[in-house]
Amino acid sequence: MVDKDENVKKMADLLRGGSTMLSHSCPDCKIPLFKLTDGDIICPGCGRKVVFAKPHEVEAVKAQEEESSEIEAIVVQKISRIKLKIAESDDPSELANLSKTMTSLYDLLNRVRREKK
Numbered sequence: 698m699v700d701k702d703e704n705v706k707k708m709a710d711l712l713r714g715g716s717t718m719l720s721h722s723c724p725d726c727k728i729p730l731f732k733l734t735d736g737d738i739i740c741p742g743c744g745r746k747v748v749f750a751k752p753h754e755v756e757a758v759k760a761q762e763e764e765s766s767e768i769e770a771i772v773v774q775k776i777s778r779i780k781l782k783i784a785e786s787d788d789p790s791e792l793a794n795l796s797k798t799m800t801s802l803y804d805l806l807n808r809v810r811r812e813k814k
Contacts, residue, residue: 704728707741723747765813772806 708729712718716731719738723730728742738747750758776799783795 704742711741721749762813765809769806769809769813772802772809776802776806 711731715734719730721730723740726742730738732738779795779799786792
């Protein structure tokens with residue numbers, strides 16, 4: 698962990714660089730937050746970027762995350778079903794169709810997982 702003198706030095710450097718000290722503190726380390734000249738808000742103690750959100754925005758993000766999780770679960774379930782069908786099938790055209798579907802589902806799964814991050 699960074700000591701108090703190091704945090705004070707970081708804050709002084711930020712102020713000299715044109716950043717603005719805000720009245721809000723980091724929820725983790727309780728050090729004042731700074732608004733950089735590019736508009737980003739950071740905590741000099743944690744080194745993390747901070748984003749302020751209104752309550753309705755937080756609820757919207759939570760709802761979107763829940764929906765993404767539901768979609769992810771459905772896609773994983775469908776992939777499992779298709780794997781069983783592939784194992785049971787000997788028909789080349791059916792295997793080709795199942796393979797295309799499997800590829801599409803994996804692409805969708807990867808997109809959903811990327812968006813969740």
